[in-house]
Amino acid sequence: MARIVPGFSRIIRSGALLALLIALFFLFSAPAYGASPKKKEGVYHPVTKGITLYRISQAYKVSIAKLMEANKLSSPSAVKVGQKLFIPGAKVVLPVEPYAPLSLSEKKKLEQSLDAGEPPPPPAEGSRERQDSEKPPWWGKELDIIWPIQGKINSPFGPRGKGSHGGVDIGSPSYQEVKAAMDGEVILARHTRTGYGKVVILRHDQEFSTIYGHLNVIIAREGEAVRQGQSVGGVGSTGRSTGPHLHFEVRHKGRPLDPLPLLPPTIEELLEKASKK
Numbered sequence: 001m002a003r004i005v006p007g008f009s010r011i012i013r014s015g016a017l018l019a020l021l022i023a024l025f026f027l028f029s030a031p032a033y034g035a036s037p038k039k040k041e042g043v044y045h046p047v048t049k050g051i052t053l054y055r056i057s058q059a060y061k062v063s064i065a066k067l068m069e070a071n072k073l074s075s076p077s078a079v080k081v082g083q084k085l086f087i088p089g090a091k092v093v094l095p096v097e098p099y100a101p102l103s104l105s106e107k108k109k110l111e112q113s114l115d116a117g118e119p120p121p122p123p124a125e126g127s128r129e130r131q132d133s134e135k136p137p138w139w140g141k142e143l144d145i146i147w148p149i150q151g152k153i154n155s156p157f158g159p160r161g162k163g164s165h166g167g168v169d170i171g172s173p174s175y176q177e178v179k180a181a182m183d184g185e186v187i188l189a190r191h192t193r194t195g196y197g198k199v200v201i202l203r204h205d206q207e208f209s210t211i212y213g214h215l216n217v218i219i220a221r222e223g224e225a226v227r228q229g230q231s232v233g234g235v236g237s238t239g240r241s242t243g244p245h246l247h248f249e250v251r252h253k254g255r256p257l258d259p260l261p262l263l264p265p266t267i268e269e270l271l272e273k274a275s276k277k
Protein backbone atom coordinates (compact mmCIF):
# COMPACT_ATOMS: atom_id res chain seq x y z
CA MET A 1 0.00 0.00 0.00
CA ALA A 2 2.76 2.35 0.98
CA ARG A 3 4.21 1.82 -2.45
CA ILE A 4 0.91 2.49 -4.20
CA VAL A 5 0.16 5.81 -2.48
CA PRO A 6 3.08 7.75 -3.99
CA GLY A 7 1.99 6.37 -7.37
CA PHE A 8 -1.52 7.69 -6.77
CA SER A 9 -0.32 11.09 -5.78
CA ARG A 10 1.80 11.17 -8.90
CA ILE A 11 -1.26 10.41 -11.01
CA ILE A 12 -3.28 13.04 -9.15
CA ARG A 13 -0.46 15.54 -9.56
CA SER A 14 -0.12 14.87 -13.27
CA GLY A 15 -3.91 14.98 -13.57
CA ALA A 16 -3.95 18.37 -11.92
CA LEU A 17 -1.21 19.55 -14.26
CA LEU A 18 -3.20 18.34 -17.25
CA ALA A 19 -6.32 20.15 -15.98
CA LEU A 20 -4.27 23.30 -15.53
CA LEU A 21 -2.93 23.02 -19.07
CA ILE A 22 -6.43 22.49 -20.46
CA ALA A 23 -7.70 25.49 -18.46
CA LEU A 24 -4.84 27.61 -19.78
CA PHE A 25 -5.54 26.47 -23.33
CA PHE A 26 -9.18 27.53 -23.07
CA LEU A 27 -8.23 30.76 -21.36
CA PHE A 28 -5.90 31.75 -24.17
CA SER A 29 -8.08 30.52 -26.98
CA ALA A 30 -11.19 32.02 -25.36
CA PRO A 31 -11.29 35.12 -27.56
CA ALA A 32 -11.65 32.86 -30.60
CA TYR A 33 -14.56 31.04 -28.98
CA GLY A 34 -16.02 34.09 -27.36
CA ALA A 35 -16.07 36.34 -30.40
CA SER A 36 -19.48 36.08 -31.95
CA PRO A 37 -18.76 34.65 -35.38
CA LYS A 38 -20.50 36.48 -38.20
CA LYS A 39 -23.31 34.34 -39.48
CA LYS A 40 -22.00 32.82 -42.71
CA GLU A 41 -23.80 34.01 -45.76
CA GLY A 42 -25.19 31.28 -47.96
CA VAL A 43 -28.17 29.15 -48.85
CA TYR A 44 -29.06 25.49 -48.53
CA HIS A 45 -29.52 23.61 -51.76
CA PRO A 46 -31.60 20.41 -51.59
CA VAL A 47 -29.98 17.50 -53.42
CA THR A 48 -32.29 15.72 -55.84
CA LYS A 49 -31.59 12.93 -58.34
CA GLY A 50 -28.77 13.69 -60.74
CA ILE A 51 -27.59 16.73 -58.77
CA THR A 52 -23.87 16.30 -58.21
CA LEU A 53 -21.40 18.51 -56.43
CA TYR A 54 -19.97 19.46 -59.82
CA ARG A 55 -23.38 20.53 -61.10
CA ILE A 56 -23.89 22.67 -58.00
CA SER A 57 -20.41 24.15 -58.31
CA GLN A 58 -21.20 25.11 -61.92
CA ALA A 59 -24.53 26.73 -61.11
CA TYR A 60 -23.27 28.73 -58.13
CA LYS A 61 -19.71 29.29 -59.42
CA VAL A 62 -18.20 27.86 -56.25
CA SER A 63 -15.33 25.38 -56.45
CA ILE A 64 -15.91 21.76 -55.46
CA ALA A 65 -13.19 22.13 -52.81
CA LYS A 66 -15.07 25.05 -51.18
CA LEU A 67 -18.34 23.13 -51.23
CA MET A 68 -16.63 20.09 -49.68
CA GLU A 69 -15.12 22.24 -46.95
CA ALA A 70 -18.36 24.05 -46.17
CA ASN A 71 -20.24 20.75 -45.91
CA LYS A 72 -17.43 18.68 -44.38
CA LEU A 73 -17.62 16.14 -47.20
CA SER A 74 -14.97 13.44 -47.45
CA SER A 75 -15.26 13.14 -51.23
CA PRO A 76 -17.11 14.95 -54.03
CA SER A 77 -19.34 11.91 -54.50
CA ALA A 78 -20.35 11.78 -50.81
CA VAL A 79 -23.58 13.60 -51.62
CA LYS A 80 -26.94 11.93 -51.13
CA VAL A 81 -30.43 12.62 -52.43
CA GLY A 82 -32.37 14.43 -49.72
CA GLN A 83 -29.28 16.11 -48.29
CA LYS A 84 -29.16 19.88 -48.02
CA LEU A 85 -25.86 21.38 -49.07
CA PHE A 86 -24.69 24.71 -47.77
CA ILE A 87 -23.60 27.00 -50.60
CA PRO A 88 -21.29 29.61 -49.10
CA GLY A 89 -21.76 33.13 -50.43
CA ALA A 90 -24.97 32.38 -52.33
CA LYS A 91 -27.96 34.65 -51.79
CA VAL A 92 -30.71 32.67 -53.46
CA VAL A 93 -31.30 29.02 -54.34
CA LEU A 94 -30.50 28.65 -58.03
CA PRO A 95 -31.76 26.05 -60.49
CA VAL A 96 -29.21 23.28 -61.01
CA GLU A 97 -29.23 21.13 -64.10
CA PRO A 98 -28.95 17.43 -63.23
CA TYR A 99 -26.16 15.27 -64.64
CA ALA A 100 -27.19 13.64 -67.88
CA PRO A 101 -25.06 10.65 -68.86
CA LEU A 102 -24.01 10.38 -72.48
CA SER A 103 -26.33 8.27 -74.59
CA LEU A 104 -24.94 5.03 -76.03
CA SER A 105 -24.50 6.65 -79.43
CA GLU A 106 -22.77 9.67 -77.89
CA LYS A 107 -20.39 7.36 -76.05
CA LYS A 108 -19.72 5.48 -79.25
CA LYS A 109 -19.01 8.73 -81.08
CA LEU A 110 -16.69 9.85 -78.32
CA GLU A 111 -14.82 6.54 -78.37
CA GLN A 112 -14.53 6.75 -82.14
CA SER A 113 -13.13 10.26 -81.84
CA LEU A 114 -10.35 8.79 -79.70
CA ASP A 115 -9.26 6.58 -82.53
CA ALA A 116 -9.73 9.08 -85.29
CA GLY A 117 -5.95 9.45 -85.06
CA GLU A 118 -5.74 13.12 -85.73
CA PRO A 119 -7.58 16.19 -84.51
CA PRO A 120 -10.44 17.26 -86.77
CA PRO A 121 -9.45 20.01 -89.24
CA PRO A 122 -10.07 23.60 -88.14
CA PRO A 123 -13.44 25.01 -89.24
CA ALA A 124 -13.60 26.71 -92.63
CA GLU A 125 -12.65 30.36 -92.95
CA GLY A 126 -15.51 32.73 -92.24
CA SER A 127 -17.70 30.08 -90.64
CA ARG A 128 -19.57 30.88 -87.43
CA GLU A 129 -17.66 28.22 -85.53
CA ARG A 130 -14.37 29.68 -86.68
CA GLN A 131 -15.28 33.12 -85.39
CA ASP A 132 -16.19 31.52 -82.07
CA SER A 133 -13.00 29.53 -81.85
CA GLU A 134 -10.88 32.55 -82.68
CA LYS A 135 -11.87 34.16 -79.45
CA PRO A 136 -12.92 31.42 -77.07
CA PRO A 137 -14.39 32.68 -73.77
CA TRP A 138 -11.33 31.51 -71.83
CA TRP A 139 -8.90 33.28 -74.12
CA GLY A 140 -6.53 35.57 -72.23
CA LYS A 141 -7.90 34.42 -68.88
CA GLU A 142 -5.94 32.13 -66.69
CA LEU A 143 -7.43 28.69 -66.83
CA ASP A 144 -7.60 26.91 -63.49
CA ILE A 145 -5.79 23.78 -64.62
CA ILE A 146 -3.08 21.64 -63.03
CA TRP A 147 -0.74 18.93 -64.31
CA PRO A 148 -2.32 15.49 -63.93
CA ILE A 149 1.12 14.06 -63.10
CA GLN A 150 4.63 15.42 -62.91
CA GLY A 151 6.93 14.12 -65.60
CA LYS A 152 8.86 14.72 -68.74
CA ILE A 153 7.00 15.33 -71.99
CA ASN A 154 8.06 12.39 -74.12
CA SER A 155 5.98 13.32 -77.11
CA PRO A 156 4.48 16.77 -77.71
CA PHE A 157 1.17 17.78 -79.25
CA GLY A 158 1.01 18.15 -83.01
CA PRO A 159 2.26 16.37 -86.11
CA ARG A 160 3.64 12.93 -85.42
CA GLY A 161 4.66 10.50 -88.16
CA LYS A 162 1.97 10.47 -90.82
CA GLY A 163 -0.68 11.70 -88.44
CA SER A 164 -1.04 14.04 -85.57
CA HIS A 165 -0.80 13.66 -81.80
CA GLY A 166 -3.87 15.04 -80.06
CA GLY A 167 -2.26 15.36 -76.65
CA VAL A 168 1.01 15.14 -74.79
CA ASP A 169 2.69 11.99 -73.51
CA ILE A 170 4.00 12.42 -70.00
CA GLY A 171 6.59 9.87 -68.90
CA SER A 172 5.87 8.25 -65.56
CA PRO A 173 6.31 4.96 -63.74
CA SER A 174 3.34 2.60 -63.65
CA TYR A 175 0.65 3.13 -61.02
CA GLN A 176 1.57 6.79 -60.52
CA GLU A 177 -1.55 8.61 -59.38
CA VAL A 178 -3.27 10.49 -62.23
CA LYS A 179 -5.11 13.59 -61.02
CA ALA A 180 -8.06 15.46 -62.48
CA ALA A 181 -6.69 18.62 -64.09
CA MET A 182 -9.82 20.63 -63.28
CA ASP A 183 -13.07 20.26 -61.37
CA GLY A 184 -15.42 18.26 -63.54
CA GLU A 185 -17.56 15.22 -64.09
CA VAL A 186 -16.70 11.80 -65.45
CA ILE A 187 -18.37 11.14 -68.79
CA LEU A 188 -16.35 8.06 -69.76
CA ALA A 189 -14.31 5.71 -67.59
CA ARG A 190 -13.73 2.36 -69.19
CA HIS A 191 -11.46 -0.06 -70.93
CA THR A 192 -11.97 0.94 -74.55
CA ARG A 193 -10.90 -1.04 -77.56
CA THR A 194 -9.24 2.09 -78.89
CA GLY A 195 -5.55 2.96 -78.86
CA TYR A 196 -6.17 4.79 -75.58
CA GLY A 197 -6.85 1.53 -73.73
CA LYS A 198 -8.22 2.22 -70.27
CA VAL A 199 -9.32 5.82 -70.45
CA VAL A 200 -11.02 8.45 -68.31
CA ILE A 201 -12.70 11.45 -69.90
CA LEU A 202 -13.81 14.40 -67.81
CA ARG A 203 -16.15 17.18 -68.83
CA HIS A 204 -15.45 20.67 -67.51
CA ASP A 205 -16.68 24.22 -67.52
CA GLN A 206 -16.73 26.23 -70.78
CA GLU A 207 -16.92 23.18 -73.03
CA PHE A 208 -13.55 21.81 -72.06
CA SER A 209 -12.84 18.14 -71.64
CA THR A 210 -9.70 16.32 -70.56
CA ILE A 211 -8.63 12.81 -71.50
CA TYR A 212 -6.35 10.48 -69.56
CA GLY A 213 -5.23 7.50 -71.65
CA HIS A 214 -3.32 4.20 -71.28
CA LEU A 215 -4.23 3.85 -67.58
CA ASN A 216 -3.68 0.58 -65.81
CA VAL A 217 -6.32 1.27 -63.18
CA ILE A 218 -9.42 3.41 -63.34
CA ILE A 219 -10.64 4.91 -60.09
CA ALA A 220 -13.18 7.42 -61.42
CA ARG A 221 -16.69 6.23 -62.14
CA GLU A 222 -18.96 7.54 -64.87
CA GLY A 223 -21.40 10.14 -63.59
CA GLU A 224 -19.24 11.07 -60.64
CA ALA A 225 -18.15 14.61 -59.80
CA VAL A 226 -14.39 15.03 -59.38
CA ARG A 227 -12.45 17.73 -57.65
CA GLN A 228 -9.33 19.21 -59.22
CA GLY A 229 -6.41 17.11 -58.02
CA GLN A 230 -8.51 14.06 -57.22
CA SER A 231 -7.17 10.70 -58.35
CA VAL A 232 -8.92 9.35 -61.42
CA GLY A 233 -6.64 6.37 -62.06
CA GLY A 234 -3.10 5.07 -62.28
CA VAL A 235 -0.52 5.36 -65.05
CA GLY A 236 -0.21 2.30 -67.26
CA SER A 237 0.47 1.13 -70.76
CA THR A 238 -2.91 -0.14 -71.97
CA GLY A 239 -3.99 0.36 -75.59
CA ARG A 240 -1.49 1.43 -78.22
CA SER A 241 1.47 2.16 -76.00
CA THR A 242 5.08 1.03 -75.84
CA GLY A 243 5.64 1.71 -72.15
CA PRO A 244 4.02 3.28 -69.12
CA HIS A 245 3.09 6.93 -69.68
CA LEU A 246 0.08 9.18 -69.52
CA HIS A 247 -1.50 10.42 -72.69
CA PHE A 248 -3.08 13.70 -71.60
CA GLU A 249 -5.38 15.58 -73.86
CA VAL A 250 -7.33 18.82 -73.50
CA ARG A 251 -10.22 19.41 -75.87
CA HIS A 252 -12.32 22.48 -76.37
CA LYS A 253 -15.66 21.83 -78.06
CA GLY A 254 -14.30 18.40 -78.94
CA ARG A 255 -11.20 19.75 -80.68
CA PRO A 256 -7.80 18.87 -79.17
CA LEU A 257 -5.66 21.79 -78.06
CA ASP A 258 -1.99 21.85 -77.16
CA PRO A 259 -2.21 21.56 -73.36
CA LEU A 260 1.23 23.06 -72.68
CA PRO A 261 0.34 26.75 -73.10
CA LEU A 262 -2.67 26.22 -70.81
CA LEU A 263 -0.77 24.45 -68.04
CA PRO A 264 1.21 26.19 -65.32
CA PRO A 265 5.00 26.13 -65.75
CA THR A 266 6.79 23.02 -64.54
CA ILE A 267 9.38 23.09 -61.77
CA GLU A 268 12.08 22.63 -64.42
CA GLU A 269 10.81 25.64 -66.36
CA LEU A 270 10.69 27.77 -63.21
CA LEU A 271 14.23 26.75 -62.31
CA GLU A 272 15.44 27.49 -65.81
CA LYS A 273 13.82 30.93 -65.71
CA ALA A 274 15.35 31.63 -62.31
CA SER A 275 18.83 30.60 -63.48
CA LYS A 276 18.64 33.00 -66.45
CA LYS A 277 17.96 36.00 -64.21
Ligand SMILES: [Zn+2]
Pocket residue numbers: 155165167168169246247248
Ligand atom coordinates in the same frame (compact mmCIF):
# COMPACT_ATOMS: atom_id res chain seq x y z
ZN1 LIG B 1 -0.13 10.14 -76.64
